Amino acid sequence: MPVSNVSPDCKEVRFEIASRDFLVAERLAEKDNLELTGIYHTHLIDSAYPSETDRMSAFPNFSYLIISLPNLRFSEMRFWRLNSNNQFEEEVFEILN
Amino acid sequence: MASVYIPTPLRKFTNNTAKVEIQASNVDEVLSNLVSQFPDMKKHLYTSDGKIPSFINIFVDDEDIRNLQEGATDLSDRSVVSIVPAIAGGVDFSKEELARYNRHIIIPEFGMEAQRKLKASKVLVIGSGGLGSPMLLYLAAAGIGTIGIVDFDVVDDSNLQRQVLYGVKEVGTPKVESAKKRLTELNPHITIKTYNEMFTSANALDIVKEYDIVADGTDNFQTRYLVNDACVLLGKPNVYASIFQFEGQVSVFNYLDENGERGPNYRDLYAYPPPPGLVPSCAEGGVLGVLPGIIGSIQALEVIKVASGVGDVLSGRFFTFDALTFQTRTLNFRKNPNNPISGEKPTITGLIDYEEFCGLKAEKQVKEITADELHQWMIEGRDFQLIDVREPYEYDIVNIGAELIPLSDLPYETDKISKDKKVVVHCKMGGRSKKGIMELEAKFGFDNLYNLKGGVIEYVSNYDPEASIY
Incomplete structure (x- = not known):
């Protein structure tokens, strides 16, 4: 589900998901008996590794998918989740369909 | 009684339950009762000074409580309270920094990762x-x-x-x-x-x-x-x-x-x-x-x-x-x-x-006396004190009748050293006695000390050839 970037800072370098959008997504998941397990965001110049800003803003028990799109072309994607030391650890993922 | 909707990142603390029923009449009560029921949630729902942190938003039904009465917002039995995390992120540079460092970042072997390390x-x-x-x-x-x-x-x-x-x-x-x-x-x-x-x-x-x-x-x-x-x-x-x-x-x-x-x-x-x-x-x-x-x-x-x-x-x-x-x-x-x-x-x-x-400190000089002068003083029967700062075993090998105060004991035996008459200090060859004199002058204010040049070895080789030399 695509959402808009409501970051009050420069939108080219920061993102924030509106609470209302998050709420809608959770309700939607609940209705279909699914679970909202994470979010994704893109890195337009960076690799698919989380930045320090990503880490500082991250919640535990939540997956962060980062898609690297240098020059707007897909290069790689990686899943991340905070460990007990508040550091990102990469998660193995499988695409089902 | 209000229903509280727990977001996925916090569900771990409610035994994976998405919806929790809490007895409360306003939002503040909901949060404090929720935390007393699930204590591990506390650090996510309160700052150290007891406020709701900026990265947590609370909704009552479909309205942010910031638009209602904040924590005092009243609840009915049918109210649904939703805890919503503020999901955010971004790169570690401002737009201006990205523009500034662009020629670094576009080098494939350098990139954002290396630039980030430079900044850190x-x-x-x-x-x-x-x-x-x-x-x-x-x-x-x-x-x-x-x-x-x-x-x-x-x-x-x-x-x-x-x-x-x-x-x-x-x-x-x-x-x-x-x-x-x-x-x-x-x-x-x-x-x-x-x-x-x-x-x-x-x-x-x-x-x-x-x-x-x-x-x-x-x-x-x-x-x-x-x-x-x-x-x-x-x-x-x-x-x-x-x-x-x-x-x-x-x-x-x-x-x-x-x-x-x-x-x-x-x-x-x-x-x-x-x-x-x-x-x-x-x-x-x-x-x-x-x-x-x-x-x-x-x-x-x-x-x-x-x-x-x-x-x-x-x-x-x-x-x-x-x-x-x-x-x-x-x-x-x-x-x-x-x-x-x-x-x-x-x-x-x-x-x-x-x-x-690095040898940049010029070595301080001390007053000296030669073996010949010392011998002369002895013959003339001059009133002076003679101190040997060597170790007892050395003293046993050869000595010229001096009082023995080993170098390491000097600072503790200063009362044995005269301040009124000339004092000749010697060791084996003159190095340790010089060190001792420098210490006595610097720390205890002596100005009547003379170092025997060449030490006891020089003296006995001139005036007591039979003595043991080591």
Whole structure:
């Protein structure tokens, strides 16, 4: 589900998901008996590794998918989740369909 | 009774339950009752001063409580309270920084990752003269996040022949202040800290410990050994360079590589300094102005490689450049097991007096008496005291009837030493007694002490040839 970037800072370098959008997504998941397990965001110049800003803003028990799109072309994607030391650890993922 | 909707990231704390029923009449009560039921949630729902953190939003039905009565918002039995995390992120640079560092970021082998490391790194540049000038300009321009500069000097017109950080306007002002001003104009996105003082054994460890990388741009041996030893003691890489007339040298000392191996340091190359005066400084011997520009830039390159982790660092290798013949050489060198600070049996475990170590402190003289004079005094029956500062076993081998006070006992036996008449102090050859006299003069105010030149050995070989000599 695509959402808009409501970051009050420069939108080219920061993102924030509106609470209302998050709420809608959770309700939607609940209705279909699914679970909202994470979010994704893109890195337009960076690799698919989380930045320090990503880490500082991250919640535990939540997956962060980062898609690297240098020059707007897909290069790689990686899943991340905070460990007990508040550091990102990469998660193995499988695409089902 | 209100229903509380728990978001996925916090569900771990409610045994994976999405919806919890809580007895409460307003939002504040909901949160405090929720936390007393699930205590692990507390750090996510309250700041240390008991407020709702900025990264948590609370909705009652479909409205943010900031638009209602905040925590005092009343609830009905059918109210649904939703805890919503603020999901955010972004790159570690501002838009301006990304534009500034674009030519770094677009190099595939460098990229955002290396630029991020530069921003996170703290580099201490010691000396902001010939080497420091180009180095500081390039480090600041490259985006090293924190740069410390140590220099006690003021800008002199004769510096401008090579110290390109300064101009005529800065002559007479402290170098660190002029440097900070110039570098801030160049790059406002970084932090510059200045130390307008001499780098000494007294402040070295306190300053160096605040940084990840040290770059030595000093021009004398005592500071070079001090920088080296401080870096070895604190485990910091030391990017070294030196210049003289037409020749420059660069190396990276004490570098911890990716395998956790610590590279050699300055004392592996030169365990001890040359005698004072043998190697002149730039101030004495001169230097071609462009040379520090070349060598300081190579030094900046190595700092950037250490900071970013890109490329092969010049560790265990010593680069030399001869500007006249354009001959460059890169010599390999290894750790020396006899290195006095990092070898197998280190004898240096803290910073020492580097002026003294480099032979720069003129040795203080003490009053002396020759064996012949002493013999004369004895024959004449003069009133004087004779003290032997050797060890008892030495005294047993040979003595000339002196009172025995071993050197280490001297400070505790000063009441046995006369202040009213002349006192001759001796040891075996004159070294220890000189040390003892210097200590007694400095700490206890004696001014009547005479060192027996050549010690007991000199005396007995002249006047008691039968005595045992050891």
